[in-house]
Amino acid sequence: NFMLTQPHSVSESPGKTVSISCTRSSGSIAGNYVQWYQQRPGSSPTAVIYENNQRPSGVPDRFSGSIDSSSNSASLTISGLRTEDEADYYCQSYDTTAVVFGGGTKLTVL
Amino acid sequence: EVQLLESGGGLVQPGGSLRLSCVASGFTFNTYALTWVRQAPGKGLEWVSGITGSGDNTYYVDSVKGRFTISRDNSKNTLDLQMNSLRAEDTALYYCAKSSSWDWTDAFDIWGQGTMVTVS
Numbered sequence: 001n002f003m004l005t006q007p008h009s010v011s012e013s014p015g016k017t018v019s020i021s022c023t024r025s026s027g028s029i030a031g032n033y034v035q036w037y038q039q040r041p042g043s044s045p046t047a048v049i050y051e052n053n054q055r056p057s058g059v060p061d062r063f064s065g066s067i068d069s070s071s072n073s074a075s076l077t078i079s080g081l082r083t084e085d086e087a088d089y090y091c092q093s094y095d096t097t098a099v100v101f102g103g104g105t106k107l108t109v110l
Numbered sequence: 111e112v113q114l115l116e117s118g119g120g121l122v123q124p125g126g127s128l129r130l131s132c133v134a135s136g137f138t139f140n141t142y143a144l145t146w147v148r149q150a151p152g153k154g155l156e157w158v159s160g161i162t163g164s165g166d167n168t169y170y171v172d173s174v175k176g177r178f179t180i181s182r183d184n185s186k187n188t189l190d191l192q193m194n195s196l197r198a199e200d201t202a203l204y205y206c207a208k209s210s211s212w213d214w215t216d217a218f219d220i221w222g223q224g225t226m227v228t229v230s
Binding site for chain 1: 154155160205210218222224
């Protein structure tokens with residue numbers, strides 16, 4: 001199976017833009033959709049991006065997703081950062097036999 | 111309202127067994143794939159097992175193959191995870207999650223609150 005590697009943590013100021021990367025170790029990032037989940041402390045995860053760049057209903061358009069085949073990675077970008085965006089973010093993809101989550105990135109908005 | 115409610119967690123000795131259940135409401139149960147995801151204390155998310163809407167196909171992470179069995183009862187809107195030969199490393203909060211379609215690899219759009227399993 002493959003792995004998804006994320007930075008352990010990122011931080012940025014309110015109102016700024018931050019991107020979180022997710023690199024696939026083997027197999028093409030474009031071969032299977034990537035999802036992104038937000039998990040606030042003490043809460044269950046919720047999807048913020050599905051199918052690489054689609055936003056579920058209710059997720060603000062400050063959240064966007066993309067993939068880059070040249071680096072075999074996906075990115076979650078959050079613009080106009082708010083303190084409520086402070087959370088752990090996980091990328092997720094799959095192959096024919098398993099679903100894989102990235103290790104998670106702690107976003108601090110300070 | 112679409113809801114998933116897990117139960118069955120608890121404290122068990124190494125080598126023991128536990129059966130987790132997840133009761134669903136608010137959607138047409140048999141048309142969606144379901145999955146179990148766990149999170150060890152202070153750690154990240156780990157996919158454990160998935161099952162298609164019909165229950166005909168099941169999938170497992172390598173570390174639980176042969177020890178865990180996922181199943182569903184579409185007449186009762188329930189999802190189960192039978193866990194045998196439990197190890198300390200299985201200690202985690204276990205979430206039940208619903209796929210957004212019949213496809214077990216689709217995004218997980220609804221999550222339960224989780225049930226805690228402690229192996230010690």
